[in-house]
Amino acid sequence: METQTLTPRPSLFRRVFSTDHRTIARQYFFLSIFAVITGVCLSLLMRYHLVWPHEKVRWFEAIWSVRAEGGIMTEELYLSLMTLHGTIMVFFVLTLAPLNAFSNLVLPEQLGRREMAFPRLNMLSFWITLVSFLTLLASCVLDEGGPIAGWTAYPPLSAVGAVSGPGEGLGQTLWFVSIGIFCIGSLLAAMNIISTVIECRRPGMSLMQMPLTCWNWFVTSILSVLSFPVLLAAGLLILLDRLVGTSFFVPGDLLIAEQHNPHAGGSPLLWQHLFWFFGHPEVYIAILPGMGIVSHIISNFSRRAPFSYRACVWAPVAIAFLGMLVWGHHMFISGISPYSALTFSLVTMSIGAPSAVLVLNWLGTTFRAARLEFPTAMLFCLGFVSLFVTGGLTGLYLGQPEIDAYFHDTAFVVAHFHMIMGMAALFAVFAATFYWFPLMFGRMLNERLGKLHFYLTFIGAYALFLPMHFAGFAGNPRRYADFTNFDFLQAVMPLQHWITMTAFALGAVQLIFIWNLFSSIWRGAPATANPWSGSTLEWNPDGEISTLGPYSYSNSGSETN
Amino acid sequence: MPALTEPKVGGPPPITPLPPRRGGGNNGDDNGQGRRPSAEASGSMVRIAVYIGMCASTMTFAALASAMVVRRGLNPTDWHRLPVPPLLWINTLALILSSIVLDMAGRAFRAGDRPKFRKLWLAGTALGTWFLVGQAINWTFLAQNGFYLRQNPASAFFYVLTWAHAAHVIGAIGGLYYVTYRMMATPAIPMNRNVLEVSVIFWHFLDIMWLLLMAIFVFWA
Numbered sequence: 009m010e011t012q013t014l015t016p017r018p019s020l021f022r023r024v025f026s027t028d029h030r031t032i033a034r035q036y037f038f039l040s041i042f043a044v045i046t047g048v049c050l051s052l053l054m055r056y057h058l059v060w061p062h063e064k065v066r067w068f069e070a071i072w073s074v075r076a077e078g079g080i081m082t083e084e085l086y087l088s089l090m091t092l093h094g095t096i097m098v099f100f101v102l103t104l105a106p107l108n109a110f111s112n113l114v115l116p117e118q119l120g121r122r123e124m125a126f127p128r129l130n131m132l133s134f135w136i137t138l139v140s141f142l143t144l145l146a147s148c149v150l151d152e153g154g155p156i157a158g159w160t161a162y163p164p165l166s167a168v169g170a171v172s173g174p175g176e177g178l179g180q181t182l183w184f185v186s187i188g189i190f191c192i193g194s195l196l197a198a199m200n201i202i203s204t205v206i207e208c209r210r211p212g213m214s215l216m217q218m219p220l221t222c223w224n225w226f227v228t229s230i231l232s233v234l235s236f237p238v239l240l241a242a243g244l245l246i247l248l249d250r251l252v253g254t255s256f257f258v259p260g261d262l263l264i265a266e267q268h269n270p271h272a273g274g275s276p277l278l279w280q281h282l283f284w285f286f287g288h289p290e291v292y293i294a295i296l297p298g299m300g301i302v303s304h305i306i307s308n309f310s311r312r313a314p315f316s317y318r319a320c321v322w323a324p325v326a327i328a329f330l331g332m333l334v335w336g337h338h339m340f341i342s343g344i345s346p347y348s349a350l351t352f353s354l355v356t357m358s359i360g361a362p363s364a365v366l367v368l369n370w371l372g373t374t375f376r377a378a379r380l381e382f383p384t385a386m387l388f389c390l391g392f393v394s395l396f397v398t399g400g401l402t403g404l405y406l407g408q409p410e411i412d413a414y415f416h417d418t419a420f421v422v423a424h425f426h427m428i429m430g431m432a433a434l435f436a437v438f439a440a441t442f443y444w445f446p447l448m449f450g451r452m453l454n455e456r457l458g459k460l461h462f463y464l465t466f467i468g469a470y471a472l473f474l475p476m477h478f479a480g481f482a483g484n485p486r487r488y489a490d491f492t493n494f495d496f497l498q499a500v501m502p503l504q505h506w507i508t509m510t511a512f513a514l515g516a517v518q519l520i521f522i523w524n525l526f527s528s529i530w531r532g533a534p535a536t537a538n539p540w541s542g543s544t545l546e547w548n549p550d551g552e553i554s555t556l557g558p559y560s561y562s563n564s565g566s567e568t569n
Numbered sequence: 570m571p572a573l574t575e576p577k578v579g580g581p582p583p584i585t586p587l588p589p590r591r592g593g594g595n596n597g598d599d600n601g602q603g604r605r606p607s608a609e610a611s612g613s614m615v616r617i618a619v620y621i622g623m624c625a626s627t628m629t630f631a632a633l634a635s636a637m638v639v640r641r642g643l644n645p646t647d648w649h650r651l652p653v654p655p656l657l658w659i660n661t662l663a664l665i666l667s668s669i670v671l672d673m674a675g676r677a678f679r680a681g682d683r684p685k686f687r688k689l690w691l692a693g694t695a696l697g698t699w700f701l702v703g704q705a706i707n708w709t710f711l712a713q714n715g716f717y718l719r720q721n722p723a724s725a726f727f728y729v730l731t732w733a734h735a736a737h738v739i740g741a742i743g744g745l746y747y748v749t750y751r752m753m754a755t756p757a758i759p760m761n762r763n764v765l766e767v768s769v770i771f772w773h774f775l776d777i778m779w780l781l782l783m784a785i786f787v788f789w790a
Binding site: 125126129195198199200202203206207208233234235236237238240241242244245248252253254255256272273274275277278281282285 | 611613614617618621622624625626628629631632633635636639640643644646647718719722725729733
C-alpha cells in the first residue's frame with residue numbers, strides 16, 4: 009500500500025495571504041470576475057437609460073435616493089456609472105485578467121520553475137490592487153455620488169473640486185487615489201514578471217525558447233513599467249491641483265457654476281499628453297497578453313509550431329515600441345499642431361504592419377495545421393482573430409486626423425475600442441480560462457456549454473457593436489446621457505434600441521459562462537495531467553526543454569507530441 | 570576552493586558569496602527543483618528588480634520634468650524663477666561625496682577590509698542623512714521668502730520634483746540604515762551582500778537624478 013506523507017493544511021491566514029503564485033492567480037482571476045460582472049451591470053443600466061431615459065424604475069430610487077429621485081436616473085448618475093464602468097473595465101478587468109491572473113498561473117512553470125521571482129512582492133501587489141479596487145468602490149458610495157469625469161478624467165472639470173458637479177469632490181479625489189494605488193500594484197507585478205522571465209528560466213532555456221505567452225507578458229510588463237509611472241506622476245500633479253490649489257492643469261479666468269475659479273495658467277492639454285502617454289500603451293497592456301495567449305493556444309490546437317515563431321515574438325515587440333509613440337492620436341482635435349498630428353498619424357498607421365504579421369501568422373498556423381481541433385478555447389481564439397481584425401481596421405480610420413475630426417467623440421469610437429480592446433481582449437481571457445482551467449482548479453469546464461457560450465457571444469458581439477459604428481456615422485455623440493432632446497438623433501433611436509436589446513441579450517448569455525465556471529469548479533470533470541496534449545512545460549513541469557522550441561508538436565498528427 | 574565566509578573575530582567581514590554566472594535563466598542557486606533553498610532572492614534577481622525600479626522612477630521624473638517644460642512653454646508669463654536656496658550647492662556636494670564614499674565602502678567590503686568598510690559606510694550614511702536635512706532647510710528657506718507650492722508654477726515644480734526625489738532618498742536611506750544596523754548590531758551574522766550592493770546602486774541613481782534636476786533648476790527653470 010502506498011504511503012503518503014500528510015502535510016498540515018495551512019492556516020486560513022496563510023491561504024488568504026498566500027505567496028503561492030497559483031493562489032495569487034486565482035485571487036486576481038476572481039477579482040477580475042467580480043469586476044467584470046459589476047462593469048457589465050453598469051453598462052446595462054447605462055444602455056437602459058439611453059433608450060428609456062424617462063421611464064421610472066422603482067429600484068433605482070431605492071439604490072440612489074438622491075440621484076434617481078422618483079425612479080428616474082439623473083444625468084449625473086449616468087455619468088458616474090459611465091466613469092465607474094470605464095475605470096473598472098480598463099484597469100480591473102482588461103489589465104488584471106490577461107496579464108496578472110494568467111501570468112501568475114503558468115509563467116513560472118512555462119519557464120521550467122515553480123515560483124515567481126519575488127513571491128512576497130507578488131502577494132503584496134495583489135493586495136495593493138485590491139485596496140485600489142475598494143477605494144474605487146468607496147468613491148462611488150458617497151452621499152454626493154460617484155465621480156463623473158469619465159475614465160480619462162480630463163481637467164479642468166476633474167481638477168477644480170466639488171464646484172464642477174456632484175461627485176467631483178471627495179469622490180473624484182478618491183478616484184485619483186485609487187488609480188495611484190493601482191499604478192503601484194501594477195508596477196510591482198510588472199517588476200516581478202520581468203525579473204522572473206530574465207532570471208528564473210530553467211538553465212538551458214534561452215529567451216527564444218520561451219513560449220509566446222511568456223514573451224507577451226514580458227513585453228507587456230515592460231510597457232507597464234514605462235507607462236504607469238507617467239500616470240502616477242500626472243495623478244500626483246492633479247491631486248495637488250485639487251487639494252492644494254496649484255495650477256498645473258487648470259487655466260485661468262474660468263467661470264464654473266457661476267463662480268470665478270482661482271486657478272491660473274495651467275493647461276488641460278498637459279494632462280492629455282501625460283494621460284495618453286500612459287493611456288495608449290494601456291491599450292496594448294490589455295491586448296498584448298491576449299495575442300500571446302492566442303498564439304499559444306492556436307499552436308496547440310493546430311498541433312504545430314507557430315507559422316513563424318520569430319515573427320510572433322518580434323511583432324508584439326514592434327507593436328509595443330510603436331504603441332509608446334502614438335499617444336497624440338487621441339488629441340487630434342485638442343488643438344495640437346497639424347505637423348504633430350501627421351507624425352502621430354503615420355506612426356499609428358504603421359502599427360498595422362506588425363499587427364498584420366501576427367494575423368497572418370495565426371491564419372498561417374491554422375492553414376498548415378497538422379490536425380485542427382476546435383475545443384472552446386480554440387473557438388475563442390479564432391473569435392479573437394476575427395474581432396481583432398474588425399476592431400483594428402476601424403482603428404485605421406480613427407488614426408487619420410481628417411477622419412477623426414468627424415468621428416471623434418462619437419459612437420464610432422466607442423464601437424471601435426469595445427470591439428478590439430473590450431471584446432477581443434475578453435475573448436482571449438475566455439480562451440485562457442477554458443485552456444488553463446484544469447491548472448486552476450484541477451477540473452474541466454463543460455465544453456458543450458462553452459461552445460454554446462462562444463457562438464452566442466460571438467454573434468452577440470457583432471450584433472451589438474457593428475450597428476454602433478453606424479450610429480457613429482450618423483454623428484451620434486458618446487458620453488451623452490439622453491438623446492431625446494436632439495432632433496437629428498431621432499433617426500438613430502431604433503438603432504439604439506437594437507443595441508440596448510442586444511446588450512441585454514449578450515449580458516444574459518454571459519450567465520452561461522458564470523454557471524459553467526462556478527459549477528465546474530466543484531462539479532466539473534476531473535482533469536488529466538495534460539488534457540490538451542500541450543507541449544509546453546506548464547503541462548509537464550518535469551519535462552525536458554526541447555531543442556526544437558516550446559511548440560515541438562509532431563506533424564504526424566498523433567495524439568502525443 | 571577557499572570559503573568566502575570568514576567567521577574569524579577581527580577578520581574580514583562575513584560575506585555571502587554570489588552564485589556563479591551561468592547562461593540561460595537563473596544562476597542555478599536552487600536545488601534543481603525550481604525552489605530556492607531559502608526564501609531569499611538571488612543577488613542578480615534583486616539587482617534586476619532594482620534596475621526595473623530605477624526605470625520606473627526615471628519615467629516618473631521624466632514625466633514631471635516634461636510637464637514642467639510643457640507648462641512653461643504653454644504659459645511663460647506666470648513663470649517666476651526661484652532664488653537659489655543657500656544649501657543647494659552644499660547639499661549637492663554632500664550627495665556626490667556620499668555616493669563616492671559609499672562606493673568606496675562597497676569596494677572595501679568586497680576586499681574584506683571590515684574596519685575601512687565600517688568607517689566609510691557610516692560616513693556615507695551620515696552624508697546622505699545630511700542631504701535630506703539640508704533639503705528640509707532649503708524648503709523652509711523658500712517658504713520664508715514667500716515661495717510656496719502654489720505661489721507660481723516654477724516653485725510648484727521645484728517642490729514636486731524635490732519632494733519626489735526626497736521620497737526616493739528616504740527609501741534609499743532606509744536601505745543604508747538597515748546595512749548600518751546589521752553591521753553594528755549583528756556583526757557575527759553574515760551580511761546579505763545583495764542589500765548592500767543594491768543600496769549603493771540605487772544611491773548612485775539618486776545622485777545622478779539629483780544632478781539632472783539641479784541642472785534643470787539652475788540653468789533652465
